[in-house]
Amino acid sequence: MELNDQVYDQIVHLCNEGNxxxxxxxxEKAIESYTVALDLVPLPKNNWETSTWIYTALGDTYFLKCEYKMAKSNFYNALNCPGGIANPFILLRLGESLFECGEYDKAKENLLRAYSLEGYKIFFNEDDKYFEVIRDLI
Structure with missing residues (x-):
C-alpha cells in the first residue's frame, strides 16, 4: 500500500520541519511536527514505512531530551514497523534508552543486535558506557 501523494508530501514536509x-x-516544536506527521499516517500505523522513520525521529528527539521512557516507547513502535527490526540505529537507540531506564538485560540484547548489524562503528559517536555493556559478550 502507498500513501496518497498529497498526504505523503505533507508528512515529508512536517518531518523536514521537525528535523x-x-x-x-x-x-518541543520538533516533537509537535513529528506528532502531526504521525497523525496523518492511516491506521494501523505499524503497517506503514513512513511510521518507521517518524517513530524513529520522535524516539531520537526524546532521547536527546533525556526523556528515556518516551524514547523507549517510540523506538519499540519503530521496531514494529516495516524494516524496523533490521535497523541498527533503532536498535542502538532503543538499547541506550533501555539502559537509561535501568532495563539492562533488554539494553544488552538490543545493543548487541545493533553491533551485529553494523559493527563497532555504530558506537563511534556514542557514550562509551553503551559499548561497555556488550564488550564482554562480543
Missing part, C-alpha cells in the same frame, strides 16, 4: 527544529535545539 530543522532539532538542529536549532527547538525539540
Amino acid at each position: 530543522a527544529y532539532v538542529e536549532k535545539g527547538q525539540v
Whole structure:
C-alpha cells in the first residue's frame, strides 16, 4: 500500500520541519511536527514505512531530551514497523534508552543486535558506557 501523494508530501514536509527544529535545539516544536506527521499516517500505523522513520525521529528527539521512557516507547513502535527490526540505529537507540531506564538485560540484547548489524562503528559517536555493556559478550 502507498500513501496518497498529497498526504505523503505533507508528512515529508512536517518531518523536514521537525528535523530543522532539532538542529536549532527547538525539540518541543520538533516533537509537535513529528506528532502531526504521525497523525496523518492511516491506521494501523505499524503497517506503514513512513511510521518507521517518524517513530524513529520522535524516539531520537526524546532521547536527546533525556526523556528515556518516551524514547523507549517510540523506538519499540519503530521496531514494529516495516524494516524496523533490521535497523541498527533503532536498535542502538532503543538499547541506550533501555539502559537509561535501568532495563539492562533488554539494553544488552538490543545493543548487541545493533553491533551485529553494523559493527563497532555504530558506537563511534556514542557514550562509551553503551559499548561497555556488550564488550564482554562480543
